[in-house]
Amino acid sequence: MESLLRKVLPPAGLIAEPRAKKPFETDGLTALREVPWLVALPETEDQVLAVLRICREHGVPVVPRGAGTGLSGGARPIADGVLLGLSKLQRILEIDLENCVARVQPGVRNLAISEAVAGHGLYYAPDPSSQIACSIGGNVAENSGGVHCLKYGLTVHNVVGVRLATIEGEVLTLGGKTLDSPGYDLLALVMGSEGMLGVVTEVTVKLLPVPPQKRVVLAAFAEVAAAADAVGAIIADGLVPAGLEMMDRLAIQAAEDFVHAGYPREAEAILLCELDGVEAEVDADLARVRAVLDDHGAFDVRVATGTEEQERLWLGRKAAFPAVGRIAPDYYCMDGTIPRAHLADVLRRIGGLSREHGLAVANVFHAGDGNLHPLILYDANVPGELERAEAMGARILELCVAVGGTVTGEHGVGVEKLDPMCAQFTPPELEQMHRVKAAFDPLGLMNPGKAVPTLARCAEVGGMHVHRGRLPFPNLPRF
């Protein structure tokens, strides 16, 4: 097997030596580690196909991996499997200004696309917080979002074409430079499929004109419920801000102590609202947002116009995760989405769970699209606290499902949320997902054991556990 793979890969394209394999043992969910049997690093689509063929012929499971920044263990290796790293497929193949699209290989970093087209006044909209490192192929596998997805959508709304290599050795062309394709929408199906249906070998993304104007508004509230209601009111008023973020008291305090962004410390909650577009539009929207914020009792409203001022307002939000990491030995980051109408109620009930479990919670999240990130603070060195944090996390996700939400908004299921998946879907629904998987991968070799739990085994639990503020990728922003 090893020699077969060596034959089809470039000289440095196969790693079998234990120490060299070590960096691949985990992704952004560092609580779970497994050293893969072999690491394959192809440089071309043909090499990807050759690796898949050999694995199929020998019945060896394959785990695709992009940049390895995912937070749910979707790229966690398998001990007797091949880890297929796509990081060497990192060429921008075509920038098509006529059709406003770019064709890139899967290992190209998210931000590198926007950088490559910035000179033409264009950019690629989805901006996950890890965008300086995460790859576009990984974005497709996770259907990644970002701070601006309320207005600009997720990966599924911004990728127009994909080439997908299947374990059966075929390359499917899904979409292209057109806005639709004949047949079932396989392109949509591949988005967020966590590498379980095939390997993405090429991605065509939509490029948008950079908005010429931007304003960032900070609003402080004396009550969490008032801030939560203001979120719904802004949207009910007919505005779709580029970003609409919320932080509660604990998160504000932690962020202020850490980066001194100038947030009002006396606030129970703050909202950060970003508006973008042409100048006349942004001015009009800003007036409306201010009116809504005033109506909902915001006691401090600040508008940042200059780039520097805007970045300072964002700084506290973007530093919130590491800031929380400074006030507790460990935290557990949740990722549920709920209908916005339930924001105030769910935050109140999370407060209740916090008291019940005796663990503090900091809330810092994408309020505009109802995507919560409660950070449960605990100390792994205190016996029982980790278990309490996990139990509480599970209760929060159950709460999200109970109010009509979902157990993962943007981090994916991976191996982390196999258990909560059982709470969200019925056995026939999970069976339907397994049949869809089998349509692409009858032998079950593509990233087995991820994303969709088997009916018999809904037991594995993990988490994005951050010990003593040491994030999996300490230099990557997380928000």
Add this chain to the structure above:
Amino acid sequence: MADLAQELVEAVRRTIEAGETLRIVGSGSKGALTRGREAEPGAPEGRLLTVADHQGIVDYRPEELVITARAGTPLRVVERELARAGQRLGFEPPRLHGGGTLGGAVACGLSGPGRPWGGSVRDALLGVELINGYGERLTFGGQVMKNVAGYDLSRLQAGAFGTLGLLLSVSLRVAPAPELEETRVFELDAASALARCRDWARRPYPITATGFVDGRLRVRLSGAPAAVAWAAGELGGEVEPDLHFWEDLRDHRLELLADGAGTLWRGSLPPAAEAPLHGCLVTWAGAERWWRSSGADGADEDAGVAEQVRAAGGHARRFDGSFGVRRWPGIGIAELRYLRRLKEAFDPRGVFNPELAAHED
């Protein structure tokens, strides 16, 4: 406003047990798309099952930007309700012959003039409840904007023509209606119109639709009054006095779309593609094109245009033929194999719309 979900489940189960098949229909407004003009000899045709009476808005809170309604709910009911709260369906579903249900709009996957800017049906689709070919009632996706729990089996239903299951209800993201809309019109030849659209696409104008036909390019601007006024000044042109142009385009009432002579074709192309252009209605800033071939069949002529479309990296098909997924030209052999397997994964006995499904030929 009846909830007939249980009856529909039972009807599907009875059909499965009897070894029969079903032809799903909503209001029947898009029947011409899916039936074809000449039925294939010996083609299977299932028993008619109408979803039109399974009606009602189940959940709508404007501040959520989401509406959930039963599949049989008429589009006009949905849109009237949305309009009351100053919202609308961003994908502007065509109401052919004035009709159409929400389920039919999702199943047929057609989007209107604003699609490149406002997104498509599948872009707006957040969740579905459906009955699969096992007679099971399943829910995928949900009512929230961000959801990566499991495979996205809800968006897969958009444009699947009901061949993967019978849609019971759908949840869609809605969009705020703009404060103001204004249409500018330009007298241009086709190539210049296309070039103009291409330039605009690289600039942040509040454009939400374009349409070129018979030497006139129309462009719709939407947003705050000051922004629309600014963009109108930048773009130039004249104010279009016809207030119904976009609705007529959406609902196929424009002459080229509505006139029965010859065969209507639809092409989906990279927007900058230079051909086909002659005699075309060009929408979606160039990404969608409509034309008529002269004869009833126009086979030779059609083959020539189809070749142009393929060469440009697009795909085309007769719009008034059998529009399902079965005989859609342009699907590769490998892709078709996976489409068929997907059909089997949802509906192994081929219960739903057998005349449209991607079966073995």
